Amino acid sequence: MNVIPIEYYLTLSAFMFATGVTGVLIRKNAIVVFMCIELMLNSANLTLVAFSSYLGSSAGHIFVFFVMTVAAAEAAVGLAIIIAIFRNKLTVNIDEINIFKW
Amino acid sequence: MPLELILFVLFALIAAVSAVVMITRPNPVMSAIFLVINFFALAGLYLLLNAQFIAVVQVIVYAGAIMVLFLFVLMLLNTKSEHKLLSGQNRTKIFAIVLAAFIFAQIAYLIFFSSPSGNLSPEVQASIKAGTIEEIGHELYTNYILPFEAAGFLLLAATIGALVLAKKKFE
Numbered sequence: 001m002n003v004i005p006i007e008y009y010l011t012l013s014a015f016m017f018a019t020g021v022t023g024v025l026i027r028k029n030a031i032v033v034f035m036c037i038e039l040m041l042n043s044a045n046l047t048l049v050a051f052s053s054y055l056g057s058s059a060g061h062i063f064v065f066f067v068m069t070v071a072a073a074e075a076a077v078g079l080a081i082i083i084a085i086f087r088n089k090l091t092v093n094i095d096e097i098n099i100f101k102w
Numbered sequence: 103m104p105l106e107l108i109l110f111v112l113f114a115l116i117a118a119v120s121a122v123v124m125i126t127r128p129n130p131v132m133s134a135i136f137l138v139i140n141f142f143a144l145a146g147l148y149l150l151l152n153a154q155f156i157a158v159v160q161v162i163v164y165a166g167a168i169m170v171l172f173l174f175v176l177m178l179l180n181t182k183s184e185h186k187l188l189s190g191q192n193r194t195k196i197f198a199i200v201l202a203a204f205i206f207a208q209i210a211y212l213i214f215f216s217s218p219s220g221n222l223s224p225e226v227q228a229s230i231k232a233g234t235i236e237e238i239g240h241e242l243y244t245n246y247i248l249p250f251e252a253a254g255f256l257l258l259a260a261t262i263g264a265l266v267l268a269k270k271k272f273e
Contacts (some may be wrong), residue, residue, distance in 0.1 A: 003104045003106055003107050004106060004107060004110050004150070007213050007214060008110065008114070009147070009151070010209075010213045011210060011213060012114045012117065012118065012147075014205075014206055014209035014210055014213065015118055015121075015206060016117065016118065016121050016140075017205070017206075017209070018202040018203065018205050018206035018209075019118075019121040019122055019124075019125060019202070020121070020125075021198075021201065021202045021205055022125055022198050022199055022201075022202040023124070023125035025194070025197075025198030025201065025202070026125065026194065026195050026198045026199075027125065029130050029181060031130055031172060031175060031176060031179070031181070032125075032130050032133050034172070035124070035133055035134060035137050035172060036124075036125060038137065038164070038168065039121055039124070039137065039140065042140070042141065042144055042164070045144075045156075046144060046147065046148075049148055049151050049153045049156055050151055052153070052229075052232065053151040053152055053153060053229040053232070053233070054229070055229075056227075056228025056229045056231075056232055057228070057232055058232035058233070058237050058238055058241050059241075061153055061155060061156055061232065061233060061238050062238065062241055062242060062246050064153075064156050065156070065159070065238070065242070065253075066249060066253055068159060068160075068163055068164070069253040069256060069257060070253075070256065071164075071168065072163060072167065072168055072257065072260070073256050073257055073259070073260030074260075075168045075171055075172070076171065076260045076261065076263075076264040077260050077263045077264050077267065079171060079172070079175045079264070080263070080264040080265075080267035080268040081267055082175065082179075083175065083178070083179070083267070083268050084267050084268065086179050092179060092181055
């Protein structure tokens with residue numbers, strides 16, 4: 001750990017976050033958009049763990065624990081919503097789910 | 103080259119490449135599998151950072167539970183591949199990539215020019231202690247007991263919410 005500067009971890013995290021943003025914007029499948037959101041949450045987790053480790057404190061690990069809890073809850077509810085939408089519209093393509101558009 | 107740096111470069115390359123491959127595969131199942139590979143590489147990076155508990159939870163909860171849930175829903179819905187992924191609506195795609203590059207440039211600028219680490223020197227001994235289950239469990243059950251209970255309540259609410267939403271019909 002001594003030899004790796006924290007900037008390396010932060011840059012990797014920034015790259016993964018930017019990749020997740022690209023995925024959310026270019027993908028059409030609602031489930032894949034959800035997966036890209038998980039990717040962004042994970043890049044934030046990497047930042048928290050890196051700082052926590054370099055500061056020698058366990059606060060970042062606790063934060064990551066709670067982020068994972070929220071991510072699990074979000075995945076369960078979000079996928080249930082996607083299943084409910086699929087039952088009504090028979091599609092998960094976000095271009096065709098436009099019932100709020102006028 | 104020290105072993106830690108080699109391992110970091112290896113895991114970082116796997117994580118970055120699998121993330122890019124994940125958002126460019128037209129088939130959602132392939133996307134999910136590359137996301138699992140990304141999660142495993144991240145677990146390796148957590149181990150390099152002396153975060154043993156988080157590394158194990160990453161594999162069990164993320165790569166295990168959450169991604170199996172995603173794959174299960176993909177199997178249930180049986181959606182088709184996005185064959186038009188790399189053709190058509192090029193303006194949207196170019197805009198998305200430019201926006202993401204802009205975000206990356208902003209964060210990279212902050213990382214390298216505002217120097218968030220300052221004179222941060224790695225605290226190896228302290229971080230080895232901080233990452234153990236013993237230390238995290240102690241913190242969770244003393245200083246963070248209220249958020250811990252709230253997280254449990256959140257999971258209960260999410261379970262009930264998912265059941266209600268995925269029910270056959272709203273009465």
